[in-house]
Amino acid sequence: AQKVTQAQTEISVVEKEDVTLDCVYETRDTTYYLFWYKQPPSGELVFLIRRNSFDEQNEISGRYSWNFQKSTSSFNFTITASQVVDSAVYFCALSEAVTNAGKSTFGDGTTLTVKP
Amino acid sequence: DGGITQSPKYLFRKEGQNVTLSCEQNLNHDAMYWYRQDPGQGLRLIYYSQIVNDFQKGDIAEGYSVSREKKESFPLTVTSAQKNPTAFYLCASSINLGLGEQFFGPGTRLTVL
Numbered sequence: 001a002q003k004v005t006q007a008q009t010e011i012s013v014v015e016k017e018d019v020t021l022d023c024v025y026e027t028r029d030t031t032y033y034l035f036w037y038k039q040p041p042s043g044e045l046v047f048l049i050r051r052n053s054f055d056e057q058n059e060i061s062g063r064y065s066w067n068f069q070k071s072t073s074s075f076n077f078t079i080t081a082s083q084v085v086d087s088a089v090y091f092c093a094l095s096e097a098v099t100n101a102g103k104s105t106f107g108d109g110t111t112l113t114v115k116p
Numbered sequence: 117d118g119g120i121t122q123s124p125k126y127l128f129r130k131e132g133q134n135v136t137l138s139c140e141q142n143l144n145h146d147a148m149y150w151y152r153q154d155p156g157q158g159l160r161l162i163y164y165s166q167i168v169n170d171f172q173k174g175d176i177a178e179g180y181s182v183s184r185e186k187k188e189s190f191p192l193t194v195t196s197a198q199k200n201p202t203a204f205y206l207c208a209s210s211i212n213l214g215l216g217e218q219f220f221g222p223g224t225r226l227t228v229l
Contacts, residue, residue: 009156035217043204045159045220091158101213103174106151106158 002027004094006107013082014115021077021110023092029053031097034068034075035104039089048090051075082114118143120221122207127226129194129201137192137224139207147213148190152176153204153223162205165190166213194226202228 003026013019025034036048049059051068059066063080079086089111095104120141129135141148147166151159161174165184179198184190190209194201204225208218 033215037218037220043206043223043225045206045208045218047217047219050217095215097215103161103164103213104218108156108158 002094002096002105004107006110008110010111012113016081018080023075025094029096029099033095035093036077037091084114087114122221122224132196134195139190141209145209147210149208150192151206
């Protein structure tokens with residue numbers, strides 16, 4: 001069964017600090033997709049990134065970067081020089097192409113608080 | 117602008133009443149989903165639909181029902197059989213099932229009095 005673990009329930013940092021959110025997943029499929037979403041206080045989830053299992057290249061988008069490592073089944077998310085607006089709940093999700101017919105499983109989320 | 121709308125944003129109901137949550141999308145997406153979120157927890161899948169006139173139970177479908185008569189619409193009914201319906205409900209859509217990122221609506225917060 002697919003499973004996503006976000007071990008960090010809450011993280012608090014001071015503005016301009018770097019912070020890494022961990023995501024560990026379990027799957028038996030060879031083809032799968034990983035996602036990160038942001039949920040600000042308004043409640044609506046916002047898509048951040050998608051990675052397929054065949055693409056282990058790290059990605060950088062502005063202050064955001066993602067480290068995908070199949071060897072450790074991890075897909076970690078780093079925010080560089082954090083800002084107050086980064087305060088939100090962040091979810092990691094996994095979608096298996098075959099076993100679960102593409103349904104996504106979400107982790108329990110990590111609540112990030114960035115203090116000024 | 118393309119997106120997903122959910123209404124109402126806040127909903128109150130008395131115990132024993134059925135209530136229907138609306139979800140509409142104009143993204144031309146085939147797949148739609150309903151999730152439930154409880155405080156401090158992740159999203160749990162209630163129902164999903166891959167195509168019009170077809171839908172499947174998710175992980176916590178008991179006490180809920182859906183319909184998919186139009187591509188744009190995927191309403192969720194919370195029935196009186198749902199033992200603990202107070203929660204935040206999120207609707208989402210994607211181009212197809214699972215392969216693409218999901219786009220979410222603003223959510224409906226349901227409170228049972």
